[in-house]
Amino acid sequence: MPNGSQLREIPMNTFATPIDLVRPPLIAFGAGTVARLAQWAREQGYARPFVLASSFHAKRLEGLGLGEVAAFTDVVAEPDVPNFEAALAAAQRHRPDLVIGFGGGSVMDVAKLVAALLGGEQALADVVGPDKVAGRSVGLAQVATTAGTGSEVGTRALVTDPVSRNKWAVQSRHLLADIAIVDPALMVTVPAQVTAETGIDAMAHCVEAFTNIKAHPIIDAYAIEGTRLVGRYLARAVADGGDLEARGGMALASLYGGICLGPVNTAGGHAIAYPLGTRHHIPHGAANAVIFPHVLAYNAPAVPAKTALVLEALGLPASDDPATVLAHTSGFCARLGIEMRMGPRGVPESDLPAMAEEAFAIKRLIDNNPRPLSSEAILAMYRAAF
Secondary structure, three states: OOOOOOOOOOOOOOOOOOOOOOOOOEEEEOOOHHHHHHHHHHHHOOOOEEEEEOHHHHHHHHHOOOOOOEEEOOOOOOOEHHHHHHHHHHHHHHOOOEEEEEEOHHHHHHHHHHHHHOOOOOOHHHHOEEOOOOOOOOEEEEEEOOOOOOHHHOOEEEEEEOOOOEEEEEEOHHHOOOEEEEOHHHHOOOOHHHHHHHHHHHHHHHHHHHHOOOOOHHHHHHHHHHHHHHHHHHHHHHHOOOOHHHHHHHHHHHHHHHHHHOOOOOOHHHHHHHHHHHHHOOOHHHHHHHHHHHHHHHHOOOOHHHHHHHHHHOOOOOOOOHHHHHHHHHHHHHOOOOOOOOHHHOOOHHHHHHHHHHHHOOHHHHOOOOOOOOHHHHHHHHHHHO
């Protein structure tokens, strides 16, 4: 493995490079589209829905015309294997013909896995990795209530293994929703801090897809426009949760980020952010925010033109100078009210080396990074962000 100071020449995908772009058959986007859910379910002949949602969002289901539904309302912010297994057991007792994820990324990820493994012979451990899910026997609907993960249009789901404290990633087209509903009106009650942090997660999806070695022209269009939407609307959504235009802009940014994840995925930034969540329970968006400026600055020498475009899209002065990139992007996140240091978030300095080794081991993302990453380079970023 080259050390962190060496740069690789990034292979450029072109318009002739094959790529698969997979999306739900139906995406309903816009204020009020949540009302489409019950109509769609009736048209498909579904009669026994099972909903995964927070207790707050479960109350919203009462006026949607779905009838009496069974619900699991205990999905945690960083779901682990036991949390998923509890959700699956609840679904098995109900024997649904339709699973509905009604919430943020954690809820929708668990909904994907419940729908895929319900009534089958596979266990979660059997399907970790790409294309191992045998099939799906029930319908799957996703309703996004935050603008962050874009999970409603994705084919991946993540849960944490409590033993290794690593995230298990499942990827399969069987995890793809039959309908994805993105209704910005559902997002106006999201608190400012959550709005800021999930918004940075959406941005990180777009930026990492735009700059990693798998970047592709068809995805670049979604990625850079998603970044522009974050630059234009995130601060507004944080300042005024009832700004429906800003909420819509961020919902679209999140959707675009989710589209980016399928064929391209993220890179070093997400790998480096994961231990903050799995080891220290820092919300995923906040972890990405803490790490994002350091990774973008580190990668700038490998992707200078794209780095400058990212800053410009965020409304910042275009630059590919690492120190300037770090200062401007750190300021962008801090102005949203995000704590940008790990120490005040409860991460002990003594844990940084173990975190660096853990992040370095996430090869499915580390190997996508445009500039080679060593555990030493990751540790240096952690210390800079401490």
